[in-house]
Amino acid sequence: MIRRVRLMLLVAVAVLLQTAVFPHLRIGGAVPDVGLVLVVAVATRNGVEAGAAMGFVTGLLVDLFLQTPLGLSALAFALTGAAVGVVQAGLLRPGRWVAPLLGALGGLFANLLFVGVGILAGQDQLRSVHVLRVLGFAVFYDALIAAFVFPLAVWAARPGATSRAATAGAGWGA
Amino acid sequence: MAVYRRSARRRSIVILLVITSVTLITLDQRGSGSGVIGSIRSGAHDVVSPVQRGVHDMVQPVSDWFDGVTSRGTLSSDNRKLRQQVQALRNRVGQTKTLEDEVKRLRDVLGLSSVGNLKTVPAQVITGAPGNFDNTLEIDRGTSNGLARGMPVVSNLGLIGRVIDVSKHSATVLLITDSASNVAVRLPASNATGVASGHAGLNTLSVSFVNPDAQLARDENVVTAGQKDGLYPPDIPVGTVVSAAKTPGANQYDVTVRPYVNLARVEFVQVVRWTGPGGAG
Numbered sequence: 289m290i291r292r293v294r295l296m297l298l299v300a301v302a303v304l305l306q307t308a309v310f311p312h313l314r315i316g317g318a319v320p321d322v323g324l325v326l327v328v329a330v331a332t333r334n335g336v337e338a339g340a341a342m343g344f345v346t347g348l349l350v351d352l353f354l355q356t357p358l359g360l361s362a363l364a365f366a367l368t369g370a371a372v373g374v375v376q377a378g379l380l381r382p383g384r385w386v387a388p389l390l391g392a393l394g395g396l397f398a399n400l401l402f403v404g405v406g407i408l409a410g411q412d413q414l415r416s417v418h419v420l421r422v423l424g425f426a427v428f429y430d431a432l433i434a435a436f437v438f439p440l441a442v443w444a445a446r447p448g449a450t451s452r453a454a455t456a457g458a459g460w461g462a
Numbered sequence: 463m464a465v466y467r468r469s470a471r472r473r474s475i476v477i478l479l480v481i482t483s484v485t486l487i488t489l490d491q492r493g494s495g496s497g498v499i500g501s502i503r504s505g506a507h508d509v510v511s512p513v514q515r516g517v518h519d520m521v522q523p524v525s526d527w528f529d530g531v532t533s534r535g536t537l538s539s540d541n542r543k544l545r546q547q548v549q550a551l552r553n554r555v556g557q558t559k560t561l562e563d564e565v566k567r568l569r570d571v572l573g574l575s576s577v578g579n580l581k582t583v584p585a586q587v588i589t590g591a592p593g594n595f596d597n598t599l600e601i602d603r604g605t606s607n608g609l610a611r612g613m614p615v616v617s618n619l620g621l622i623g624r625v626i627d628v629s630k631h632s633a634t635v636l637l638i639t640d641s642a643s644n645v646a647v648r649l650p651a652s653n654a655t656g657v658a659s660g661h662a663g664l665n666t667l668s669v670s671f672v673n674p675d676a677q678l679a680r681d682e683n684v685v686t687a688g689q690k691d692g693l694y695p696p697d698i699p700v701g702t703v704v705s706a707a708k709t710p711g712a713n714q715y716d717v718t719v720r721p722y723v724n725l726a727r728v729e730f731v732q733v734v735r736w737t738g739p740g741g742a743g
Contacts, residue, residue: 307510308517311590311600312524314726317663318594336472344479348486352506354593355626355634355642358499359486361593366479370472399594406595409487413641413662414595422663426594 294444295330295342302326303349317418318425320433321395323350327365328394329434329441331372332386338445339369356406364401368394391434395427504629507600511588511632515602518588580695582616582732583607588632595662597640599623601731604631612693614734620699620722621645621686622731633733637725638700639665646687647700647719652676655687658700658719665725667701669717676715678706684719695736 302323310319323346331339347365351358372394400423406414490499585601603609605628615622615635623643627634636643639660647658647669654676656669669684682703688696701721708715 304510304513307592308514308589309521311592312518312521314590317597319590319592321594337475340472340476340479344483347483349506350592352503353510354591355596355598355636356593357487357490358503359483359490362486363480363483366476366483370476403595405487409491416641416661418641418661418663419595422594425663 291445291447298326298440298444299323299342299346299349302346303353306350307353315429316425317422318429320429321398321426322433322437323347324365324368324394324398325391325430325434325437326441327369328372328390329387329438330445331369332376332390332438333442333445334373335376336370336373339373340366341369343367343369356402356411357409360402360406360409360411363405364398367401368398371397387434387438388431391437392427392431395430396423399423399426503627507627507629507632507634508604511600511602511629514588514600514632581735583609583735585615585633585731585733587729587731595641597637597643597660597662597725598626599635599637599725599728599731601633601635601733602631603733604629604633606630608735609633609733610737612737614694614698614736615731616698616734617723617728617731620701621694622723622725622728624693625733635731638667638721639725645694645700646689646692647684648687648696649676649678649682649684649703651682652678654678654715656715656717658684665721666704667719667721669719670714672706672715672717674708674712674714678703678715678717680704680706695734 305322306319310322313319327339327343327346330342343365344362347362348359350365351361354361372390403414403419403423486499493499583603585603585607587599588602589600591598599622601615609625609628611625611628613625615624621638623635623637623640625633626636637660638645638658641660641662643660645658645667646655648655649672654672656672658667658669660667672678680703684700684703686692686694686696686698686700688694699722701719703717704720705718706715
């Protein structure tokens with residue numbers, strides 16, 4: 289319960305940062321996707337279900353402030369969370385490079401999904417080669433902020449006192 | 463068995479979330495941003511806009527510094543160009559005043575409107591777009607100040623965009639450099655017309671459908687065409703031509719225009735209270 293409250297607080301802060309602070313730090317048309325990196329971090333720590341659910345909620349909140357259809361970021365973030373959850377379960381070992389690497393890969397995967405599904409949903413403005421340039425900057429930004437977001441997500445996603453015994457030792461950063 | 467159950471549960475959660483997302487996308491697309499989803503969006507903007515205003519006031523000095531660092535390479539050449547432009551513009555002010563009076567007289571005679579005699583609402587930019595693929599601005603005026611969807615937004619230098627979403631105390635402006643923006647434009651010197659559109663991540667506009675027989679010149683002015691059923695009133699300055707090339711065999715020019723307004727650094731804007739024939743929506 290406490291873990292959920294911590295995570296929801298973190299999501300709210302991430303959405304506020306995304307809508308109020310990061311638009312001031314635009315480079316090459318891209319802004320840091322703090323909500324997305326948070327989803328990647330939680331999926332890395334807690335697996336597929338938590339990653340997908342967290343991705344859906346965070347994406348939906350971010351969607352409220354975008355011009356693209358509501359649900360597009362929710363879909364991209366949820367699938368990214370699920371994919372990262374699958375990867376962490378089978379492939380990754382803890383290490384310093386994991387956060388920026390997963391931040392970059394998550395950013396690339398989510399943005400490609402966002403653009404691909406957006407085009408299918410009739411968002412013709414995404415059908416441009418210039419989108420790739422923005423995507424490059426976005427991936428770089430996501431890798432950069434992952435180093436700061438991952439420790440916060442690990443703190444928020446750690447089990448509460450009652451469930452600690454059951455989940456001790458599981459996942460990245462445990 | 464337990465592993466199989468857990469894996470089936472994961473799959474069903476992901477499938478459920480995908481179906482919900484696709485349903486929401488479809489509903490929003492069909493509703494074109496209005497209805498319940500439009501109201502939720504508008505409410506979310508109203509909740510966040512006070513925070514955005516507060517953050518804007520706090521981070522503006524940092525943001526200015528950041529802008530200075532990221533555009534340091536172009537600042538000195540921009541400065542030099544601007545000094546030359548100031549000198550040239552000073553020389554033209556006198557001529558323009560005479561022409562302005564003449565145009566005003568002729569417009570009065572013909573019963574035409576222009577931005578010069580339309581009411582405007584001043585507004586401050588509080589933040590930019592939160593996403594990677596949107597080129598929008600958030601301003602601190604909304605329906606409570608008389609703003610409506612479709613109203614053009616200008617600065618003292620020229621066209622910025624138009625209002626595409628409005629809540630009680632804030633509004634979202636789609637910039638002319640957004641790839642979803644299309645502006646019918648006119649090039650008065652060569653008497654050509656075209657449609658100016660933006661591209662994600664670029665600060666220039668591409669003008670298409672320009673007659674290949676037109677004699678375009680570099681630095682030629684581009685203004686809104688103000689066509690029937692158009693989104694903008696006529697003759698709002700848009701930018702200048704930076705390049706115009708004709709590909710052999712092509713039946714139109716490939717024209718690039720630099721907007722007069724530096725959209726990355728705009729602070730104050732004027733919302734024109736005009737929702738012409740094609741303006742609303």
